[in-house]
Amino acid sequence: MQAFLGLAAGALIYYAAAVAWAVLTVGGFGTGLLSTITVSILAGLTVFVGWRWSIVGLTAGIFILMFVLFAGLTGISSGPPASLWEDVPGVLGHGAASGYPSIVGVVLVCSSIVRRLPAPRK
Numbered sequence: 001m002q003a004f005l006g007l008a009a010g011a012l013i014y015y016a017a018a019v020a021w022a023v024l025t026v027g028g029f030g031t032g033l034l035s036t037i038t039v040s041i042l043a044g045l046t047v048f049v050g051w052r053w054s055i056v057g058l059t060a061g062i063f064i065l066m067f068v069l070f071a072g073l074t075g076i077s078s079g080p081p082a083s084l085w086e087d088v089p090g091v092l093g094h095g096a097a098s099g100y101p102s103i104v105g106v107v108l109v110c111s112s113i114v115r116r117l118p119a120p121r122k
Contacts, residue, residue: 006059008053009049010108014064017104018095022080037039039100046104050111057115061108 050057077091
């Protein structure tokens with residue numbers, strides 16, 4: 001059950017990261033306040049999920065990294081999306097090229113692994 005929840009969380013977190021990047025690039029050059037807030041909330045959410053539910057975080061992180069690899073190898077989209085809501089493949093492909101989903105996936109995997117490490121002895 002946790003693995004399926006991890007896949008769903010991975011898909012949701014990946015799409016949120018891709019939309020956050022698309023908001024950064026479609027709105028012009030530079031970082032707006034809304035984009036900064038979105039990326040900050042997403043970063044905090046990924047650390048929380050990876051630490052609190054380590055199996056869900058590990059599964060979500062692996063899913064995100066595999067999807068980024070798939071998107072990179074197949075070339076889903078090469079340019080910025082035309083619209084955030086109408087061009088879903090463009091958002092997914094452009095997000096994979098941005099690096100945000102890769103960073104989020106690595107944070108999920110690492111926080112899940114660190115959570116599972118045994119406590120140091122004194």
